[in-house]
Amino acid sequence: MNDSIYLKIQESPRFKELVAKRERFAWILSAIMLGLYAAFILLVAYGPQILGTKLAPGLTITWGIPAGVGLIVSAFVLTAIYVQRANGEFDDLNNQILQEARQ
Template sequence: MSKNVEIAIIQNMKFKDMVRARNRFAMWLSIVILFIYFLFIGIASFYPQLLAQTMGDRVLTVGMPMAALVIIISWLITGIYIYITNQHFDRIKEELKREYQYE
């Protein structure tokens, strides 16, 4: 019985649309993250003097806060993915489970 229900859920257009939208959303966020990483690595590779500049009279260089910003943006984008997934995609998944009385 469970195998037939799983096949029915997988063939449901609502499920297919949800999977397609989730994959598209994850791909766009991945592209944003990759762009930010490659931009930072590109600056470090081709313009290291830019990242090596000190900030005012301090010993802190421009590269350190930029690297921290890359990490923080990665965390924020991960949080956005988790929030959207929990608020939108998981609700659709739960509706389908209830509709097909699965688990």
């Protein structure tokens, strides 16, 4: 691609829309993940008795194990949500921008 196509893309309202949507979505997902991590750390710091409570009488597993695993799983889920939207809506917008720039 040459410089004129790059300039067309940068000045395109669709490109600006794509950048804004992608940034907003990434920040929202990042804030959710940060909130989950902060909640977990605060629970470890101020509520260790909650995480140390056994799931059921006679079990050795405490609530801390599923909470930690849930935190890790939430990172994968949020990543999957981002990938799904990126491969759908964001890729569609990207293709439209490229088609407009080539005309």
